[in-house]
Amino acid sequence: MVTKLVFRFHPPLFVIFTANRILRKRLLTKYSLIRSSSTKSSTINLSINRDYCYGPSLDKGKKPYQFSHQQDELSQVSSVFIDDGEEDTLFDKERFSRVYDIAAIRVPAEDCFALENQLRGHLLNWPRIRNIARVSGDEMEDGFKMMLGEKVPEGDEDKNFDALNRRIYGKTEGDGETLSPVLYRDKLVKSFNTRGFVKFRNLAKISRPKKNKKMVIEGDEFDREKRIGKNGISVVEVVGDRDNDGDDMTGLLGDEFKGGRWRGSTRLLLLDEQYANKDVRELPEAIKVLFSGDGKHRRSCELVKCRLTLFYNYWQMNDILEALLPNGIIVPTAFEIVGHIAHLNLRDEHLPYKNMIAQVVLDKHKPKIKTVVNKIESIQNDYRTMQLEVLAGNHSLATMVIENGFRFHVDIGKVYWNSRLATERQRLVNRFTNADIVCDVFSGVGPLAIAAAKKVKHVYANDLNPSAMEYLERNCVLNKLERKITVYNMDGRRFIDAIFTSQKTRCITQVVMNLPNDAAEFLDAFRGIFKNRPRATGIPMPMINVYGFSKAEDPEFDFHQRIRTALLEFAIEVEMHRVRVVAPGKWMLCASFVLPESVAYANQS
Ligand SMILES: C[S@@+](CC[C@H](N)C(=O)[O-])C[C@H]1O[C@@H](n2cnc3c(N)ncnc32)[C@H](O)[C@@H]1O
Structure with missing residues (x-):
């Protein structure tokens, strides 16, 4: 027997395409199951009745205003907007009431x-x-209520108001002579102070213009x-x-x-x-x-x-975007937040609606989010910076980020920043001890270098990007760690050579190399770094923490091979850690190993 599930929607519930919408409707809707016996195959009609949908929804309720133009369907709004930079012209928020x-x-x-x-x-x-x-x-003020009394015998309602009038004005209708102006002013003095009515604060509020x-x-x-x-x-x-x-x-x-x-x-x-x-x-x-x-x-x-x-402010970002975007387009829900900036990664299908999407993101995350940007191209340059387009809000890409209790100034248009690595940075810092001397070869604006400096003896931080170095220096001061960090601005390979061969620098115990695309290929710089020192001095070998990507079926094996090849050394014991998936089937890994003496004292580079 074949069992077929048929969804039947009662009008006027309209068909909903996006995964989000279907999911939501499923949660909100009561199903009635009717087993049809008329056909040979058994058919279960899942009948969804809109009347049973609990909770507020844009599909329910009445629109309070009639719009003059005929394009009343929310899904059509997107096609009529004019982007002149003014937020209110992108779409009409009243349509969401x-x-x-x-x-x-x-x-x-x-x-x-x-x-x-x-x-x-x-x-x-x-x-x-x-x-x-x-x-x-x-x-109602308590005093006022007392004067009125709670229960008023039928027909006597006016008596309390007369009593009230007498208290305020000294008389009420039909009480004879009006008060003399002097007495009247005296009465007013007792009833008012400089801010308004003494006894009836609400009246005073009404009569006073808003501040x-x-x-x-x-x-x-x-x-x-x-x-x-x-x-x-x-x-x-x-x-x-x-x-x-x-x-x-x-x-x-x-x-x-x-x-x-x-x-x-x-x-x-x-x-x-x-x-x-x-x-x-x-x-x-x-x-x-x-x-x-x-x-x-x-x-x-x-x-x-x-x-x-x-009103518009009531609805969640998803509700609004579902209504604004044409059917069939997946509603963008995830974005990264860097300080006051929301960083979208829109798909091609979203691009015609990018300003509208950005405006909704801005509205729904005010006041924390002040700028919404979209990545234009994938990261390709040496400094690992992104090409960003500001879609909504103010145009400043310089912001302040707080990570693991440290503060960082960054300009995401000029330097690399990735908040998703916060946990990984913390994991690495947790492995350091207060006796360590750390060398961060690709430090960026210093999220790891600064967190490490708080714990270890000293940090040598380097980056090729001059802007990153400027921000790193600022961040050292901002976190009051400038005495524990020495900053360099040179190519990573030259930096490794300089720092390990210099007589002035202290003995490095930890090396961090976070440039996942290419860092493994920089490892050859460690070959022969101690070749001019006698082995007998017993210098401890540094622990190397190097990051890399791998799309291989066995990412650990693949990355290990790259490390061996770069060091020309095959007997290396490496501890691998999977950091995160950066794209479907692509892992970011961290390999930690003690630099083999055979590599450090090798005669040839
Ligand atoms: C992936 S980012 C990591 C930055 C930092 N460690 C972080 O977690 O934010 C890599 C950094 O390496 C720097 N860089 C790229 N090529 C370099 C090179 N040849 N020498 C030194 N730094 C380099 C880039 O400017 C960038 O700031």
């Missing part, structure tokens, strides 16, 4: 946490959305600021609120659930999305009890309809 209808219970602020515990399991459980929301304009915020009052821009709110992630509004929309929630709750309005600060407890638009009778007992006759919270809880709007 989504509105969701949800139900909430409006509760007295002081009961909110107790009720949150009580309703656990029935509250909204969406990532980055708090299930307690404040009701704008519903905050540092630029007031954008023209048209749409003002509206947007107001809408998006402080965090720019989400906003909750009560719809059909009693103040705007009639007297009570009878329609929603039914007559038996009619309750009095709480006088004081309130909070919204957002209910799980499945309870949106439900009548109170359809809610679980744990919620219903709040509105029933004997409930402790009777008359102080209200069921309200809410609109939860999620």
Whole structure:
């Protein structure tokens, strides 16, 4: 019997191509299995119903604004952008706003946490959305609440306001004579201080102009600021609120659930999305009890309809890129971070959308990331620097990196830097002792040399790239290690010869050679380095730590062969360590071995 799996999507769920999307849908979707008996072969229809997708998604919810242009499909946005360097022209961020209808219970602020515990399991459980929301304009000072009183007998509501008016203005409507200007000013002095109202701080806030915020009052821009709110992630509004929309929630709750309005600060407890638009009778007992006759919270809880709007800032980088990139293009998710710079390695298929991708990376990693770059070509030059193109943010490629507690200034346009080697550098430093004298032949800006200098007696660091040397000198000072590092700027082979033959330098015990493409070929420089010294002096042989790449089936064997060939010595005991895979089937290795005496004292180079 053949078993066939058929996915059937209910409209309007559209077909999703990328691996990411399929995976996400799988996680979020409930499957219903229907076994079809009509055919000979047994067919299982996996029916995916969009209504069951839990959690926020760009496919769910309503768009709050109607766009004037017809290219409304998010996947088409990419083809209409104009890159003039302004971030907002790349794509319209408003297109990522989504509105969701949800139900909430409006509760007295002081009961909110107790009720949150009580309703656990029935509250909204969406990532980055708090299930307690404040009701704008519903905050009340304690003093004010006391004056109003909690329970107002029917028909007496105005009495409390009269009392309040008398306290503030000395009189209320129909109280006879107005106060004399002197008395009135005296009253004001008691009610105000230099910052505004003494008793009603919120009123004072409203009447005072905002301190540092630029007031954008023209048209749409003002509206947007107001809408998006402080965090720019989400906003909750009560719809059909009693103040705007009639007297009570009878329609929603039914007559038996009619309750009095709480006088004081309130909070919204957002209910799980499945309870949106439900009548109170359809809610679980744990919620219903709040509105029933004997409930402790009777008359102080209200069921309200809410609109939860999620903005561009809410969505994760993947959500946005999935929506922006055409179907079938894999969403780029990984990039390297060097200080404030995000370093992308985009595939050819991404290049038409590179600015848009970079903008999303920048937006989603602010403020840590300030610049987004893409590698233009693979590393080919001697200094191992990369050709980079700045795609978004500021154009500075000089940054500061913190690695294993040390600080490094680097300009990734001028010098080599690879954060992925941090663990390997630490591994090597852990093998050094405080008696070691280290020689770093290809030191770059000094990530290993500086970390080693903290531990060992002295470090001799060298690099061919003059910019790398400049940065290394700076970094020595930055880490207060300038007295323990001597810096050289010469070719590696000449440096090995100079450092081992000089009478001034100390006796080297550890050599590091991190130039994986070519370092093994520099090993011949060690042949005969001690040939002018008598063997009897008993100089300890240095430990050589050399890096290399290998694509061979047995990378260790392959690299060992290269080392033997370069040293012209076949009896070398080498300890191999696989550092990382740098490309499919290509390993970076570190070989550590004690330089054989036969090589160091050889007569011929
Ligand atoms: C792979 S990088 C390693 C830098 C450093 N060890 C690190 O981990 O960041 C290799 C370095 O070797 C330097 N280099 C390349 N050819 C060289 C040569 N012939 N002599 C000395 N240094 C060289 C490059 O400028 C580069 O900084």
